[in-house]
Amino acid sequence: xxxxxxxxxxxxxxxxxxxxxxxxxxxxxxxxxxxxxxxxxxxxxxxxxxxxxxxxxxxxxxxxxxxxxxxxxxxxxxxxxxxxxxxxxxxxxxxxxxxxxxxxxxxxxxxxxxxxxxxxxxxxxxxxxxxxxxxxxxxxxxxxxxxxxxxxxxxxxxxxxxxxxxxxxxxxxxxxxxxxxxxxxxxxxxxxxxxxxxxxxxxxxxxxxxxxxxxxxxxxxxxxxxxxxxxxxxxxxxxxxxxxxxxxxxxxxxxxxxxxxxxxxxxxxxxxxxxxxxxxxxxxxxxxxxxxxxxxxxxxxxxxxxxxxxxxxxxxxxxxxxxxxxxxxxxxxxxxxxxxxxxxxxxxxxxxxxxxxxxxxxxxxxxxxxxxxxxxxxxxxxxxxxxxxxxxxxxxxxxxxxxxxxxxxxxxxxxxxxxxxxxxxxxxxxxxxxxxxxxxxxxxxxxxxxxxxxxxxxxxxxxxxxxxxxxxxxxxxxxxxxxxxxxxxxxxxx
Numbered sequence: 001x002x003x004x005x006x007x008x009x010x011x012x013x014x015x016x017x018x019x020x021x022x023x024x025x026x027x028x029x030x031x032x033x034x035x036x037x038x039x040x041x042x043x044x045x046x047x048x049x050x051x052x053x054x055x056x057x058x059x060x061x062x063x064x065x066x067x068x069x070x071x072x073x074x075x076x077x078x079x080x081x082x083x084x085x086x087x088x089x090x091x092x093x094x095x096x097x098x099x100x101x102x103x104x105x106x107x108x109x110x111x112x113x114x115x116x117x118x119x120x121x122x123x124x125x126x127x128x129x130x131x132x133x134x135x136x137x138x139x140x141x142x143x144x145x146x147x148x149x150x151x152x153x154x155x156x157x158x159x160x161x162x163x164x165x166x167x168x169x170x171x172x173x174x175x176x177x178x179x180x181x182x183x184x185x186x187x188x189x190x191x192x193x194x195x196x197x198x199x200x201x202x203x204x205x206x207x208x209x210x211x212x213x214x215x216x217x218x219x220x221x222x223x224x225x226x227x228x229x230x231x232x233x234x235x236x237x238x239x240x241x242x243x244x245x246x247x248x249x250x251x252x253x254x255x256x257x258x259x260x261x262x263x264x265x266x267x268x269x270x271x272x273x274x275x276x277x278x279x280x281x282x283x284x285x286x287x288x289x290x291x292x293x294x295x296x297x298x299x300x301x302x303x304x305x306x307x308x309x310x311x312x313x314x315x316x317x318x319x320x321x322x323x324x325x326x327x328x329x330x331x332x333x334x335x336x337x338x339x340x341x342x343x344x345x346x347x348x349x350x351x352x353x354x355x356x357x358x359x360x361x362x363x364x365x366x367x368x369x370x371x372x373x374x375x376x377x378x379x380x381x382x383x384x385x386x387x388x389x390x391x392x393x394x395x396x397x398x399x400x401x402x403x404x405x406x407x408x409x410x411x412x413x414x415x416x417x418x419x420x421x422x423x424x425x426x427x428x429x430x431x432x433x434x435x436x437x438x439x440x441x442x443x444x445x446x447x448x449x450x451x452x453x454x455x456x457x458x459x460x461x462x463x464x465x466x467x468x469x470x471x472x473x474x475x476x477x478x479x480x481x482x483x484x485x486x487x488x489x490x491x492x493x494x
Contacts (some may be wrong), residue, residue, distance in 0.1 A: 137160060
């Protein structure tokens with residue numbers, strides 16, 4: 001399997017090069033030359049497998065230079081009982097007859113990013129060995145909330161790596177911030193950026209493409225890599241849980257073999273729903289991909305109008321991991337829809353120059369055939385949290401609530417009652433204040449005391465990794481302007 005840049009299909013990379021490099025030198029995203037189809041009977045074969053074995057089966061399709069033995073060891077380490085609080089790893093919970101919830105927050109940081117970021121360090125270190133790379137990887141991460149902690153935990157004390165996470169100052173929840181600034185490990189760093197997530201993400205990309213900075217790192221024995229979803233090593237493990245969810249529904253006889261299911265995903269950077277699209281391209285019977293956005297509804301507008309326009313007001317919402325106006329992974333979808341890297345490069349040049357681009361009529365039609373887009377504001381988000389708890393006894397976080405709202409809107413508009421998998425991306429305890437308000441509480445406890453308050457209100461215990469934050473000491477308090485992020489890199493590397 002060879003990989004190409006979304007902006008230049010003429011140069012080919014190995015899987016190890018794609019994972020180690022993270023981002024192509026031309027600024028494009030490294031992407032498989034083609035999406036392999038699952039062998040006939042594969043879903044039936046995987047139905048009885050454990051999640052770890054499903055991961056090996058799927059990932060091997062894309063990682064030909066990695067042995068089954070290697071991938072088995074990686075999957076066992078990434079998804080074992082010491083990491084995840086359920087043997088199912090990514091369990092599917094049935095909410096009603098044709099609505100199921102894929103819970104992706106049972107890992108060490110209580111968010112869906114664990115599904116990929118527990119695997120990526122194994123893939124990266126193995127890739128460095130295969131490439132005989134002697135330099136140390138300096139991993140830069142921009143986070144809107146959950147990626148940061150997931151990456152820090154995944155790469156903590158991993159040999160030949162240093163990791164630096166940038167998060168938007170005042171743009172994440174209290175629990176998310178505490179998870180990051182208390183992170184343990186000798187090779188980690190954290191810095192708040194004055195601005196929003198897009199400022200942090202743009203700053204990271206700027207550092208990647210600054211040749212003078214890259215030369216400075218090389219002289220010190222380092223090279224840049226990424227743990228954001230721009231790295232193919234992040235997207236690939238996410239494909240697994242969509243395949244796994246379908247297999248679970250088959251195993252539990254919730255659906256019949258070959259039956260189509262829709263998927264509804266809360267997404268900001270477009271990586272999570274892109275993985276569902278790739279699972280469908282592999283042959284999983286997925287129908288409509290319902291893209292759920294909060295008030296930062298740039299993706300909703302793209303799907304409905306064919307116009308991507310980030311020139312709009314940026315909102316800080318109660319679903320902060322989706323507070324994004326520059327959705328990086330759209331590049332990969334555009335390449336899949338156009339099969340033309342030159343056209344993708346033109347769209348990205350327009351975005352850089354003007355902040356917008358408009359799809360051709362043909363491309364817009366292709367996009368709408370696969371995707372539907374819906375959005376909601378904070379008031380609607382809280383209504384859905386309360387309705388799900390009162391109606392189903394199911395406690396969900398703010399991002400998952402956005403997805404359930406999108407599904408409601410989709411079904412009301414289209415009448416399509418196809419079974420749907422709604423993706424739940426974080427534990428409700430990561431957003432206690434918003435969840436408590438939704439449940440009718442008017443006086444919200446501060447900081448980690450809100451965990452106890454939510455437990456008292458619902459009878460559900462806080463996940464151990466979050467409850468354990470009380471015993472952690474704050475290690476990082478650096479705040480940088482968006483134009484001075486290099487200072488934080490230099491401080492980490494010494």
